[in-house]
Amino acid sequence: MSTTNSFPFQERELSEKEVLQLLSKLADVTDELARVIVGQREVVQQLLVAMLTGGHCLLEGAPGLAKTLMVSSLAKTLELDYKRIQFTPDLMPSDIIGTEILETDHDSGERFFKFKQGPVFTNILLADEINRTPPKTQAALLEAMQERTISYAGSIYPLPKPFFVLATQNPVEQSGTYALPEAQLDRFLMFVRVGYPSAEEEIEILARTTGTQQVTLNEVLHTQDILTLQGLVRQVDISGELLTYISELTRNTRPDSTCNQSVKDFVRWGAGPRAGQALVLCAKANALLNERFAVTLDDIQKVAHGVLRHRILLNFQAQAQNMDTDGVIDSLLKNTPLPNSPLTSNASSSRVG
Structure with a gap:
């Protein structure tokens, strides 16, 4: 973006200096996390993409890869309320959303029920090992994740803003x-x-975690900063050609509407329209993280695996031939026709400053 006096993205126009300060804070968050987390910069970037779009993120990895530490450390760099729920087989829905308790009015002696909020009433909720609790309890999060509200006993309780669920699971x-x-x-x-x-990163992990060094993370982004950045994401430009490309990429995940042989052979169900919406928003957030206000083809391809891999359901033939969703997405990115004009404008002219 060429230099201008202000960016009309909020109720109050932001000056270029204010935008640059916000974007520099995003880089500071990454630097703060690097003091605790060795490597994993791609994972950190994707967590920030989810945060900027106001979406939820599921992290999957083997034990001991610092998934929980990564989420808790991210929370410490943000001026947000943070709670953790350890999901277990005996966890009940009320342990998440809350329950009614019987109280007594000390003046009148009248007894009444009062809703006691559960840990879901927070800004960042870490659902640790979410796949260790039964479906009934997992479903307690559905309304919170989609509607940002909790319904209980005929009343609706709004959740704080912003609200993110960051969940982990062990495969x-x-x-x-x-x-x-x-x-x-x-x-x-x-x-x-x-x-x-990597080998070098593992040596660094051993050196950092077996000594006496204690790291205290600094709060970098405040609540209003995050809400402002989420507003900026929505205003990032994306061309009609790239919207068409995202639509074609999403539709090509469906066996009945694609010519892609990998999809026809290995996919049972493809991604729905929500996947296209997620691709657009994540590509915009990735552009903003790189201090650009226009989406490029690279932004879309950068976030495609994270957005699509859990929205493609493979068939038995894929399991028999050891084909995973990432392999299908690789084929889609390789074979889906590229747009004629992959940029809204020249990439350098869409950069702040």
Whole structure:
């Protein structure tokens, strides 16, 4: 974006200096997390993308890869209320959303029921090992994730703003776990896989975590900063050609409306329209993280795996041939025709400053 005096993205116009200060704070968040988390910069970027769009994020990885530490550390860099729920087989819906308790008015002696809010009434909710609790309890989060409200005893209670659910699950040990149903998976904006560190990163982890060093993270982003950044994301430009590309990419995940052979061979159900909406928003957030106010083709392809991998249901043939959703998405990105004009405008002219 060429230099202008203000950015009319909010109720109050933001000056270029204010926008640059907000974007620099995003970089500061990444730097703060790097003081605790070694590597995993791609995962951190995807967490920030989910935060900027106001969506929820599911992290999957083997034990010991710092998934819980990553979420709790992110919360410490934000001036937001944070709560953690350890999901277990005996967890009940009321343990999440809250329950009514019987109280007595000390003046009149009259007894009445009062709703006591559960841990879901927070800004950042860490649902740790979410697949270890039965579907009945998992479903208690559905309304909160979609509507940002809780219904109880005929009353509706709004959740604080902003509100994010960051959930973790362990793909290795399946005994005593309950796979998330597709309806709930679709509520997550992104499904992020956390991989093993490199050899150099693992040596750094050993050095940092076996000594006496204690790291205190600083709060970088405040509540209003986050809400303002979410407003900026919605105003990032995206061209009609890129919207068409996203629509085609989403439709090509469906076996009955694609020519892609991998999809026809291995996919049972493809992604719905919510996937296209998520691709647009995540691409806009990725552009903003890179200090651009126009989406590029690279932004879309950068977030495609995180947005689509949990919205594509594979068939038995895929399991027999060891094909996973990432392989299908790779084929889609390779074979879906690229737009003629992949940029809204020249990338350099869409950069702030």
